[in-house]
Amino acid sequence: MNSELKSPSFLKNAQAKHGGDAAPEMPAPGYPASRMRRNRQAPWSRAMVQENGLSAADFIWPIFVADGEGVRTPVPSMPGVDRLSVDLAVEAAREAADFGIPIIALFPYTDPSLRSEDAAEALSPENLVCQATRAIKSQVPDIGVWCDVALDPYTSHGHDGLMRGSEILNDETLEVLVAQARVQVEAGCDIIAPSDMMDGRIGAIRNALENDGHTNTIIVSYAAKYASGFYAPFRDAVGSSTTLQGDKRTYQMDPANSDEALREVALDIAEGADMVMVKPGMPYLDVVRRVKDAFSMPTVAYQVSGEYSMLMAAAQNGWLDGDKVWMETLMAFKRAGADGILTYYALEAARRLKAG
Ligand code: PBG
DSSP: OOOOOOOOHHHHHHHHHHOGGGSOOOOOOOTTTOOGGGGGSSHHHHHHHOOOOOOGGGEEEEEEEESSSSOEEEOTTSTTOEEEEHHHHHHHHHHHHHTTOOEEEEEEOOOGGGOBTTOGGGGOTTSHHHHHHHHHHHHOTTSEEEEEEOSTTTBTTOOSSOEETTEEOSHHHHHHHHHHHHHHHHTTOSEEEEOSOOTTHHHHHHHHHHHHTOTTOEEEEEEEEBOOGGGHHHHHHHTOTTTOOSOSTTTSBOTTOSHHHHHHHHHHHHHTOSEEEEESSGGGHHHHHHHHHHHOOOEEEEEOHHHHHHHHHHHHTTSSOHHHHHHHHHHHHHHTTOSEEEETTHHHHHHHHHHO
16 A cells, blocks of 8 residues: 555646645645545544534524514415514514524515505504514513615515616615614614615615714625525515516626625725625525625625525425435535524524534
């Protein structure tokens, strides 16, 4: 047997090609001195060399809130996900906190009669999100409450901004977003998450909050949010799939681009974002990695509704082993550099992690 410790020639070639210091260090001698399987031989050795870990503290749990009391309405395109009335949302928050999930994100199903051209309901301190925020903050104070800032659950046309004709207005929308963020923060929201992709919204909201003395409010920017087909079940859940006219490509990003994502993130950091987000998740993990490497910011990724539905459907049909693939996808986010993961599977995942 050849006991000489030498690099295989392809490694040397790789080093030569990249030249000098840029070449990665390749300390590994070839086979058989190196046998990669040694470290994989048993649970204890695999645990020792594991590079990334998952814990409940990595999760942000998005839930859907609706009118009523004691009402739980399944979302057909998201098996296992229900719209919850405020009292049940409080129970969900308590359960999440008990499992160590640090943040719950609230999305409203607004009654169609309250949707309008000007999204006035978004500014009502009595809207569902504000009610749920107040209820959760008073009864489960230890969980962080995250509120989306965008108009789509409130507009009659399903867009995230105000419209004139077929145009989605940027600057006019900013004023409404600022007012929406204000009512949410006044209701007790800890984390404001503008998800609308209008230009300048982070700076506008940050200025307003600083002026109001809300200096501790965290802003998570949906900085690199793509115009994706994977949001369809979410739009069912918030009731905007039937109302939405056209698509969101004049404000959400082209899935073909990732340099542009870095510009988006850079702008939002400069405007005062505390964390940045990439969305959707699994199909965009390359963007998560680029953003994390370029900015070293707390980086959140959103495993969106369509990703959830896809996995659930396959698992329910027995085509995939749900238990295995769920944890695998969540680990993939960590490997890509995400610090936090929004996932509708958060509670289940936390339960599984606790069970060991
Ligand atoms: C709306 C918003 C969307 C999601 C979060 N906030 C949908 C959209 O942009 O159309 C999608 C989340 C998901 O699909 O799980 N501002």
